Amino acid sequence: MSRVIARYEAMIANGELRPDPEQRAAAERLGRLQEELEAVPKRGSVLWRALKGPPPAPCGVYMWGGVGRGKSMLMDLFHDCLSINRKRRVHFHAFMQDVHALLREERKKESGDPIPPVAVQLSEDVRCLCFDEMVVNNSADAMIMSRLFRALIVDRGVTVVTTSNRPPDDLYKDGLNREHFLPFIELVKERLDVVPLNGPVDYRLERIGGIDSWHAPIGEEATARIRQAFFQLTDFAPEDAAHVPTAELDVGGGRTIHVPKSLKGVAVFSFSRLCRQARGASDYLAIARYYHTVFIVGIPQMGPEDRNEAARFVTLIDALYEHRVKLFATAAAEPENLYQAGDGSFEFERTVSRLNEMQSDEYMALGHGASG
Numbered sequence: 001m002s003r004v005i006a007r008y009e010a011m012i013a014n015g016e017l018r019p020d021p022e023q024r025a026a027a028e029r030l031g032r033l034q035e036e037l038e039a040v041p042k043r044g045s046v047l048w049r050a051l052k053g054p055p056p057a058p059c060g061v062y063m064w065g066g067v068g069r070g071k072s073m074l075m076d077l078f079h080d081c082l083s084i085n086r087k088r089r090v091h092f093h094a095f096m097q098d099v100h101a102l103l104r105e106e107r108k109k110e111s112g113d114p115i116p117p118v119a120v121q122l123s124e125d126v127r128c129l130c131f132d133e134m135v136v137n138n139s140a141d142a143m144i145m146s147r148l149f150r151a152l153i154v155d156r157g158v159t160v161v162t163t164s165n166r167p168p169d170d171l172y173k174d175g176l177n178r179e180h181f182l183p184f185i186e187l188v189k190e191r192l193d194v195v196p197l198n199g200p201v202d203y204r205l206e207r208i209g210g211i212d213s214w215h216a217p218i219g220e221e222a223t224a225r226i227r228q229a230f231f232q233l234t235d236f237a238p239e240d241a242a243h244v245p246t247a248e249l250d251v252g253g254g255r256t257i258h259v260p261k262s263l264k265g266v267a268v269f270s271f272s273r274l275c276r277q278a279r280g281a282s283d284y285l286a287i288a289r290y291y292h293t294v295f296i297v298g299i300p301q302m303g304p305e306d307r308n309e310a311a312r313f314v315t316l317i318d319a320l321y322e323h324r325v326k327l328f329a330t331a332a333a334e335p336e337n338l339y340q341a342g343d344g345s346f347e348f349e350r351t352v353s354r355l356n357e358m359q360s361d362e363y364m365a366l367g368h369g370a371s372g
Contacts, residue, residue, distance in 0.1 A: 001031075002031030002032070002034050002035055002081070003031070003034065003081040003083075004027055004030050004031035004034050004077055004078055004081045005027055005028060005031045007077055007080075007081060008023075008024070008027040008074075008077060017070070017073075020070070022065075022069075022196065022197050022198065023069075023070050023074065023197065025195065026061075026063055026070075026074050026195045026197055027074060027077070029061055029193060029195055030061060030074060030075075030077070030078040030161070033058055033059075033060070033061060033078070033159070033161070034078060034081055034082050034083075036058040037058055037082060037084055037127065037128055037159060038082070038083055038084060040127075056157060057127075057153060057157040057158055057159045057191075058159050059159075059191060059192065059193055060153070060159045060160040060161050060162070060191060060192040060193070061161045061162075061192060061193050061195055062134075062160075062162055062164065062168060062188055062192040062193065062194045062195065063075070063161075063162070063163045063164070063195045063196075063197055064163070064164045064165065064166060064167050064168075064194070064195075064196060064197065065165070065196055065197030065198040066165065066198060066292075066367055066368065069197040069198060070197060071163035071164075071197055072132055072133075072163055072235060072264065073235075074197075075089070075130055075132060075161060075162075075163055076089075078130070078161060079130050079161075082128065084127060084128065086125050086126050086127040086128070087126065087127065087128045087129075087130070088125075088126045088128070088129055088130065089130040089132070090129070090130070090131060090132070091131070091132050091133060091245050091263065092131040092132060092133050092134045092135065092162065093133070093135075093245045093246075093247055093262060094245050095129075095131060096141050097245075098122075099118065099122070099144070099148065100140065102114075102118045102121060102122070103115070103118055103144070106118055115144065115147050115148055115151060116151055116155075118148070119148060119151035119152050119155065119156055120156070122152060122158075123152055123156035123157075123158050126158060127157070127158060127159060128158070128159045128160075128161065129152070129158055129159070129160050129161070130160075130161045130162070131160065131161070131162040131163070132162075132163055132264065133163060133164065133165070133263070133264050133265065134162045134163065134164040134171070135164060135165065135166070135171075135265070135290065136171050136172040136175070136181070137172075137175075137247065137249050137250050137286075137290050138248055138249070138250040138256060139175065139176045139177060139250060142172050142175055142176075142177070142178070142180065142181040142184075143177065143180055143181075145181065145184045146180070146181065146182075146183035146184040146187065149184060149187055150183075150187055153187065153191050154187075154191070160191075160192060162192070165265050165292065165368075167194065167196070168185050168188045168189060168194060169185060171184075171185060175250065176250065176252070176254075211225070211228065211229050211232070212225065212359070213229070213326070213327060213328045213329070213358070213359050213364075214328075214329055214331065214334070214335070214355070214359050215328075215329065215330045215331070216330070216331045216332060216333050216334055217331075217332055217333065218298060218330050218331065218332055222330040223297075223330060226295060226297065226328055226329075226330055227241075229295075229328050230261070230266065230268065230295060230328070233264070233266050233293060234263045234264045234266050235264070236263060244261045244262075244263055244268075245261070245262055245263055246258065246259060246260055246261065246262055247259040247262035247267075249262075249267075249286055249287065249290060250286065251282055251283045251286040251287075252282050252286065253282070255283075257273075257279075257283055257286070257287070258273070260273075261295075262291075265290075265291055265292045265293065265368075266291065266292070266293040266294075266295070267287065267290075267291040267293070267294050267295065268294075268295040268297065269287075269294065269295070269296055269297070270296070270297050270298050271296055271297065271298045271299045271300065271309075271313075272298065274296065274312070274313075274316055275309045275312040275313050275316065276309055279312055279316075280315070281315050281319065284315055284316045284318075284319035284320070285319050285323075287316075287319070287320075287325075288319040288320050288322070288323035288325050289323060291325060292325060292326060292368035293325065293326040293327075293328070294320060294325050294326070294327055294328075295327075295328045295329070296327065296328075296329045296330075297329070297330045298330060298331075299313075299329055299330065299331035299332065299338065300331075300332050300338075301332045301333050301337065301338055301339075302338060302339040302342070303339075303341060303342055304341055304342035304343070305342075306339070306342065307342045307343040307344060310338075310339045310342060310343075310344055310345075310348060311343075311344055313338075313339075313351070314344070314347065314348060314350075314351045317351050317354055317355060318351075318354075320358075321354045321357075321358060323368065323369060324363070324366040324367065324368055324369060325368065326358075326364060326368075327355075327358050335351070335352045335355035335356055336352050336356075338352070
């Protein structure tokens with residue numbers, strides 16, 4: 001029995017997990033991969049030299065499914081149990097930031113194609129790369145991923161294990177110049193076993209049961225409670241708050257929106273960034289499609305002079321509601337008191353109704369994605 005399976009069964013026996021057939025199947029696949037990777041002789045050893053070159057990389061694993069299905073837990077379990085030195089676990093967005101930084105340095109040398117030397121640098125001390133939350137939401141990443149990962153997996157023998165909220169065919173769906181990204185999808189299908197995790201239980205949402213999603217008025221208590229919800233949803237340690245990844249979300253038309261905190265399908269924005277800047281429906285739809293949970297901090301009470309901000313807020317909430325996005329917020333007042341007078345205040349009543357519904361257990365239990 002692999003250490004992955006032994007640890008997984010111990011967690012069930014201790015009541016930390018419930019029996020789940022899809023989780024069990026994923027754990028068994030990760031356990032086999034652990035044994036395959038550990039069976040390869042250490043680099044530089046006598047047995048390694050006898051191989052006359054690095055062995056082919058074992059087939060990796062692509063785990064995908066909705067929020068709270070245990071993907072990150074299983075990958076953490078695999079990484080902890082994997083007894084090799086050359087391994088790395090990293091959030092996918094942070095990894096791609098590193099890649100772009102290395103590419104910029106290589107381009108300064110003007111020595112030709114920068115991707116092969118970057119792949120060499122990335123794989124120098126890594127046999128197994130573990131990514132949390134593979135999501136592709138900008139053309140800069142999409143344009144290089146096919147060539148970069150072929151260099152890592154095929155040329156450099158790196159095994160990739162990753163989680164994602166989407167099946168491979170839905171990565172960068174409807175993205176700009178997606179045809180350049182399609183070879184990456186084929187590479188994933190060729191070199192990684194695709195393992196679904198879409199069981200009926202949303203473990204992460206169970207952990208935030210009883211935590212309110214709307215916090216008013218704005219203040220230290222509201223901030224503390226919304227921080228707690230963020231860390232429970234993302235499994236990110238509060239002491240590492242300064243290192244939560246950011247993102248640049250492609251909203252179409254060659255434009256992006258900066259996401260100050262972006263982790264495991266959860267985004268954090270200020271009201272000012274979303275509604276005081278010139279934003280439109282396409283921006284909000286991009287957010288609603290890519291994130292299953294959105295935190296908005298600093299929602300003010302609005303008056304007649306804030307009619308533009310109120311109109312944008314209405315459009316934003318419509319997009320989130322129609323895609324069943326979970327909303328957590330700090331606000332100056334309860335929804336019914338946010339915008340009581342001004343152009344569009346009558347229409348704002350529908351937004352109030354939606355904001356109240358979005359706090360319900362029934363809404364929180366809905367799966368992410370466009371309704372109807």
